[in-house]
Amino acid sequence: xxxxxxxxxxxxxxxxxxxxxxxxxxxxxxxxxxxxxxxxxxxxxxxxxxxxxxxxxxxxxxxxxxxxxxxxxxxxxxxxxxxxxxxxxxxxxxxxxxxxxxxxxxxxxxxxxxxxxxxxxxxxxxxxxxxxxxxxxxxxxxxxxxxxxxxxxxxxxxxxxxxxxxxxxxxxxxxxxxxxxxxxxxxxxxxxxxxxxxxxxxxxxxxxxxxxxxxxxxxxxxxxxxxxxxxxxxxxxxxxxxxxxxxxxxxxxxxxxxxxxxxxxxxxxxxxxxxxxxxxxxxxxxxxxxxxxxxxxxxxxxxxxxxxxxxxxxxxxxxxxxxxxxxxxxxxxxxxxxxxxxxxxxxxxxxxxxxxxxxxxxxx
Amino acid sequence: xxxxxxxxxxxxxxxxxxxxxxxxxxxxxxxxxxxxxxxxxxxxxxxxxxxxxxxxxxxxxxxxxxxxxxxxxxxxxxxxxxxxxxxxxxxxxxxxxxxxxxxxxxxxxxxxxxxxxxxxxxxxxxxxxxxxxxxxxxxxxxxxxxxxxxxxxxxxxxxxxxxxxxxxxxxxxxxxxxxxxxxxxxxxxxxxxxxxxxxxxxxxxxxxxxxxxxxxxxxxxxxxxxxxxxxxxxxxxxxxxxxxxxxxxxxxxxxxxxxxxxxxxxxxxxxxxxxxxxxxxxxxxxxxxxxxxxxxxxxxxxxxxxxxxxxxxxxxxxxxx
Numbered sequence: 001x002x003x004x005x006x007x008x009x010x011x012x013x014x015x016x017x018x019x020x021x022x023x024x025x026x027x028x029x030x031x032x033x034x035x036x037x038x039x040x041x042x043x044x045x046x047x048x049x050x051x052x053x054x055x056x057x058x059x060x061x062x063x064x065x066x067x068x069x070x071x072x073x074x075x076x077x078x079x080x081x082x083x084x085x086x087x088x089x090x091x092x093x094x095x096x097x098x099x100x101x102x103x104x105x106x107x108x109x110x111x112x113x114x115x116x117x118x119x120x121x122x123x124x125x126x127x128x129x130x131x132x133x134x135x136x137x138x139x140x141x142x143x144x145x146x147x148x149x150x151x152x153x154x155x156x157x158x159x160x161x162x163x164x165x166x167x168x169x170x171x172x173x174x175x176x177x178x179x180x181x182x183x184x185x186x187x188x189x190x191x192x193x194x195x196x197x198x199x200x201x202x203x204x205x206x207x208x209x210x211x212x213x214x215x216x217x218x219x220x221x222x223x224x225x226x227x228x229x230x231x232x233x234x235x236x237x238x239x240x241x242x243x244x245x246x247x248x249x250x251x252x253x254x255x256x257x258x259x260x261x262x263x264x265x266x267x268x269x270x271x272x273x274x275x276x277x278x279x280x281x282x283x284x285x286x287x288x289x290x291x292x293x294x295x296x297x298x299x300x301x302x303x304x305x306x307x308x309x310x311x312x313x314x315x316x317x318x319x320x321x322x323x324x325x326x327x328x329x330x331x332x333x334x335x336x337x338x339x340x341x342x343x344x345x346x347x348x349x350x351x352x353x354x355x356x357x358x359x360x361x362x363x364x
Numbered sequence: 365x366x367x368x369x370x371x372x373x374x375x376x377x378x379x380x381x382x383x384x385x386x387x388x389x390x391x392x393x394x395x396x397x398x399x400x401x402x403x404x405x406x407x408x409x410x411x412x413x414x415x416x417x418x419x420x421x422x423x424x425x426x427x428x429x430x431x432x433x434x435x436x437x438x439x440x441x442x443x444x445x446x447x448x449x450x451x452x453x454x455x456x457x458x459x460x461x462x463x464x465x466x467x468x469x470x471x472x473x474x475x476x477x478x479x480x481x482x483x484x485x486x487x488x489x490x491x492x493x494x495x496x497x498x499x500x501x502x503x504x505x506x507x508x509x510x511x512x513x514x515x516x517x518x519x520x521x522x523x524x525x526x527x528x529x530x531x532x533x534x535x536x537x538x539x540x541x542x543x544x545x546x547x548x549x550x551x552x553x554x555x556x557x558x559x560x561x562x563x564x565x566x567x568x569x570x571x572x573x574x575x576x577x578x579x580x581x582x583x584x585x586x587x588x589x590x591x592x593x594x595x596x597x598x599x600x601x602x603x604x605x606x607x608x609x610x611x612x613x614x615x616x617x618x619x620x621x622x623x624x625x626x627x628x629x630x631x632x633x634x635x636x637x638x639x640x641x642x643x644x645x646x647x648x649x650x651x652x653x654x655x656x657x658x659x660x661x662x663x664x665x666x667x668x669x670x671x672x673x674x675x676x677x678x679x680x681x682x683x684x685x
Contacts, residue, residue, distance in 0.1 A: 048632045077597030078449035080629050086594040087633050090640040103594070271463065274440055274475065276456040277449075302414070307629040310414045311456035315463040331414065 001025060001100070003069045003121065004062030006055035007032050009219035009244055010148075013176055014141045021133040022122035029062035032222040036061055041334045043091055050303035050333045051216035052084055054223060059088060063097045071121060074105040079277035079308055136181055138245075143188035145243040147171050150195050152240060155232030156206040159199040165229060167194040204235060207352050210290035212241040212283045213301030214309050217332055219244060224301055225338045227330075227345065234349060239295075241286040242279060264289070271315045280308030284315060291323035296352045298325060299345075304333035326351060365496065367472070368433035370425030371396045373418055374441055374454070376551035377600075379531060381514040382437065388506030389496035394433050396425040399558035403428050408658050410464055417625040417657050418552050419453050419460070421559060426461055426468075435470040435495070436461070442477035448599045449479075451630055521578035526564065528555040541571030543677055546611045548577050548604045549623030549631070559656060560623060561665050570673055575617055577607035584610055592637075601630045608638050612647045619650045619676040626657035650676060 003026040005015055012028055019026045030036070032054055040057030059070055070092075075082025085103040092099065102121060107114040115127060122130050147168065155164040171191025178187040209231060217224050218240060228238055264285030265275065272284045287298050300316065302309040313329050320327050328348045330341060367386050369375060379395075386393050396403070399421055407424025415423075426436060438458045441450050449455070458473035474492040478485055493503030520530040529535045545567055547554055554560050554576065567574050577585075585606030589596055596602050604622075611617045622638065624631040635653060642651060652672045654665065 045632045045635055047627045049629070074594070078452045078455065080633055082597060083594070083633050087636050089593075090636055094640060094643065272456060272459045274442065274455055274459070277452040280452065280456065305414070305627045305629060305632070307452040308456075310412065311452060311460060314412050314415060314456070314460045317465065318463040321465075 001069045001123075002027055002067045003071050003102075004029055004059065004065070004067035005071045006058040006062075007220065008055075008216055009221070010141075010144050010172070011219075011244060011248075013144065013172070014137055014244070014248075017140060017176070018133060018137045019122075021137065022130060023124045024122055027062055027065045027067045029058045029065060032058060032220060037334055043095060045087075047305050048087075049080055049306050050223070051214075051220075052080070052087065053334065054216075054220070055084065056088055056091060059092060060095075060097075063092065063099055067099065069100045069102060071102050071104065074103040076106060076109055077277065081278065136184070138249075139181055140175060140178065140184050141245050141248065143184055143191075144172065144175055145245045147175070147188065147191045147195065148243065149240070150192060152228060152232065152238040154195055154198065154200065155229075156235050156237040157200040157202060157204055159201050161233050163198045164195060164232070167191075167198050170194055206235050206237040207297070207349065207356070208237045208239070208295045209352070210239050210241065210286060210295045210298045211301065212279075212286045212290075212298055214279055214283075214303050214306050215242045215247050217301035217303050217306075218242050219247070223303075223332060224330075225336075225341050227299070227301075227341065230342065230345065231349075236349070239290070241282065267292075271319050272312065276308045276311045278306065278308030280312045283309060283312040284319065287316060287319050287325065287327060288323065291319070291325040295325065296356060297348065298327045299348070300327060300329040302329055302331050304331050304335075326355070365391045365435060366394050366433040367391045368394045368396065368426075368429035368436045368469075370422055370429060370436070370438075371398065372422040372425045372556070373457075373552050374439070376527060376531070376555055378514065380517040381510040383510075384513045385493075385506050385510035386437075386496070388509055389493060389502065391496050394429060396429050399424070399556050401558075404558070404658060410466070414627065415460075416453065416627050416629075417559065418550065418628075419457070420658065421552070421556065422457070423461070423464070427464075427466065430466065430468050433469055435472050436468065438471050438473045440473050440475045442475060443479040444476065444599050445478055447479075447595065448597045448602070450599055518578075521576075522581060524579055526555075526574065527551055527576065527578050528557070528564075531555075536565070536568060539568050539571045539573050541573065543571075543619075543673070543680060544573045544575055544617045545673070545676070546575045546607065546617040546620045547623065548607055548620065550600060550604075550625070550628075551576075551578070553623050553625050553656060559625075561656075561660065561662050563621070563623065563654075563665070563669070566666070566669055567673070572673065575611070577603040580607045580610050588613075598630045601634045604634055605637055608651075609641060612642060612645065612649055615649070617649065618680055619652070619672065621672070622651060622653045624653055624655050626655050650679070 003024060016028060036057030037054055039060045040053035044053040044056050072085035072088060074085050085101060089101040102117055104117050105113060118130050119127060151164055151168045158164045171194045174187040174190050178184040211218060231238055261282060264282045267288040268281045268285035272281050275281045283300060290298050302313060316327050369382060383393050403424035404421060406427045407420040410423045410427060411420045429436060438461050440458050441454045443449050458471060462471060472495055474488040476488060489507055490503055497503065517530055521527050547564060564574050585603060588606045588609045589602045596605060608620060611620065
């Protein structure tokens, strides 16, 4: 059995590591590019959400590269994501691919089924060995996220453009090669110091922007036109709402951002008082938090037709009005062009600078 | 107290229950008029662009009611059975309405979530009744009267009565033609004659018998969907899938029209399930998807219906000879 899986940000680093530890035979599909997107768009239903289209593209490329099994994560709703695996299975089989779909449903729903699937993927290892491997890889995932968070914050201060990006790449490479928990810790420290050592101009007073929205659009730089890199190099301090470990993490507590989901739900309550699947409620909660923390603005990433984010978008005008924080919603799908996104970002940045100037003048 | 019920979304599922419940508790129920151009425009202007058509229609109905009532009824229907949800939009609906930039009367929005069990369910019913009376027995009685009315309404639809006819009590003559077409999709799309551009009436005028998912018994639907590889976690999509699979199995229809609203999340995926099943089992029943949004034109629909029904009747003649 040769396994493949779709891309999402740094998920490939983490899963490759896990599969190597578990002696699982796997192929990595090529990183997401226009080719994968075009393939996905061709075979996915027209108004399915964008992540479904892209991941179908990934899987086609993975199967073409010789895989005969697919690992996907399932779900119990109400967001469409829970049904992705099933739909991908049907579409790819209808296309004529012969493969086995292994859907990991959330362990809370059916722990026995989950254990069985794990055993199936890593047939050479015992459940105990799998658990140990997951534990170590989890540490690596947390380390990767911590480094990324620092990169987002400090890129705004770099003296020479792209220095932080280069340091980030070096750091990731070191983390990729780390095997034991001790090595992972060392690699993380090295990565953090690489980012720290980048020559900085600390006299800047950058704009602070929070990035919220649907997790796939947040985590996959090819899909979001790497807006974090773009904004960072424009000298903007960024904080992001969702990291990979928040998504793959088994715990309800948010390990990286330091805010747990109950707290976010509380923050969102005056505007959206019930969870609506996906990140809908946390998106609103994060906007409220960013507003309270004095951020200059928030950018919401919304894959076209994403239900929870549309609900969030519908209540955000009220948040914007009551908490006086500008929110820019970027809707992303295969029709979205980079130039259009950049134009809107530039206009947004101008708006934020003007607001800041006005505020300073008012104070002083 | 005047309670406004928008004639949209889950009105098509539960109106008899709410109507009786509120009336029994002494409230006056005000129902918004049939969808028309003005209502649709109100909705599309107020809603964010990306919101799906049925929710925009709901916005329109709510706004058309706001000055005529003391309270608006916008329930948060999270789950109507143990293991499944409704669409996410139903979960956020009251908040979406509250976020509208207009002055609204009081909004009554009980949370109905059967995932939390019957105790929680009855608690929200009593909370809802509490808006009108403090009398525990009166609420219980009113609710059970409402349930009874809902049951008889469902009984009607299951025995072949079309949902809009069962709701309004206006019955049209039964078509006598030999052709039968199954029309599936959300009731709030199909039975809103403005939104669906009179789809059902058009078919009936051609003397075609129209079958809908409401006419398939819940037991059959449950059995069919329990055979699915993955459990469907949206209740109202189960009805669509169950009915289509049932019709395909029993060859009860000559053709199927699947009405989807543009950018409807669940519909986009269910379509794949249906097409896959039909293909897998090698059924020859033609399936035509019709996607509607606020820009849909009548001429396009008429042409497509014409072509579809012609094709089906030619096929039926051929099979008989």
